[in-house]
Structure formats: structure tokens, C-alpha cells
Amino acid sequence: MATRAFDVKPLFAEPYFVMNIADAISPAQVKFIQSLKMNSNQVNQISDELYLFDQPKLKSIAEAVQSALDTYASEVLGITQKLEVTQSWALMNPPGVGMHGHTHSNSIVSGSLYYTDMPDPPGNMIFERHNSYRQLEFIIDGRKQNIYNAPRNAVVPKKGDIVLFSSGLQHYVEPNNSSQNRYAIAFNTFVRGTIGSFRDVSELKI
């Protein structure tokens, strides 16, 4: 085979965003979140409170999350509108339990907050390239795997990290292969402000 030079360049990319906000989380807040009433979800446990950041005791955390969202909106999305948290909830995965693949409806950017110590191993969050049926599914040669063809990619959660990602991205959580519980908070957001254009009659004020 003739060896001719070629170029491969990215056309677009899918971001995820990480900011550590451990300084905004107190031991008393961790205790408060861990003492919330939990219900069994499909496999893991989810808090009864589904507007968690509205709790006055969690004000400093809600403010830090908002500042991460403000940075994401202006620096990553490059927009002037505001991203605001809609629902927010606590999650707990006991040993052996993960979370199946899903996306977040009625949300623009979703997030996870690892508000306390993570187990070892921490149970990675796995993002998938595809979120629907694939008629053709090629097996990628592991030695040739790269950012253009990888079917999935892992994010390793760390204590105090907030991870932001597009709500339409399919993701799942690996089973908790430690002997400790795995704690996290999840949340959705929506945009507030004016989008579109008055003159183009595409204006929408929300």
C-alpha cells in the first residue's frame, strides 16, 4: 500500500466539564444529604426530595453549582442566556449496584456532583456516542480506537467534582465494585432569557 500523507481533523467535539467545588460543601451538609429519606429507584436509591438544591441548608452548594453553570454557559456554550437548575436529587448506589444507560429529558445540560468521599474504585460514569438503535454496529480494533471512533468514554468521579454534560448524551454508571456506598447528586437545567431573534420571528422569552 502506498504511504501517502493524510490529515484527520475534528469537525465538532462533544464536551464534558469538570469543576471542583469541594470548598463549598461542609461536613454538616454531607450529613444532611446522607440522612435524606431515600426510595428505591430501578436499581439504586433516589431521594424523596427531588428539588434538593431548594433546601436552605444547601445554599452554598446551590450557589457553587450556579457559578459552574454560569461558566459553562459563557465559556463553553458561548451564550449570554442563563442555565438554571430545574430538578436536583440525591443518589446512592450500594455495593454491586450501578445505573443503566439513560438520557435526561426536558433539560439542556445535566450534571453530577460527587459531594463526599468516593468509594475505591469510584464507579466510573460512562458516556456513549450513540443513544438509539444502530442497524450497523462495527467492532473497533482496540489498537485503532481514538476520539473519532470510540463508542464510549469514561469519566472518573472525584470528591467535590461537579461534572456537566449535554442532557441528550447517553450515559450509565459502572457497578459499585467497592464495599462502601457510592453517593452523588444529579440535576437538570434549562435556559432562561431570550433566545432566537425578534426580526426573524424566532424569538422565545423564557
Ligand SMILES: [Fe+2]
Ligand atoms: Fe444521569
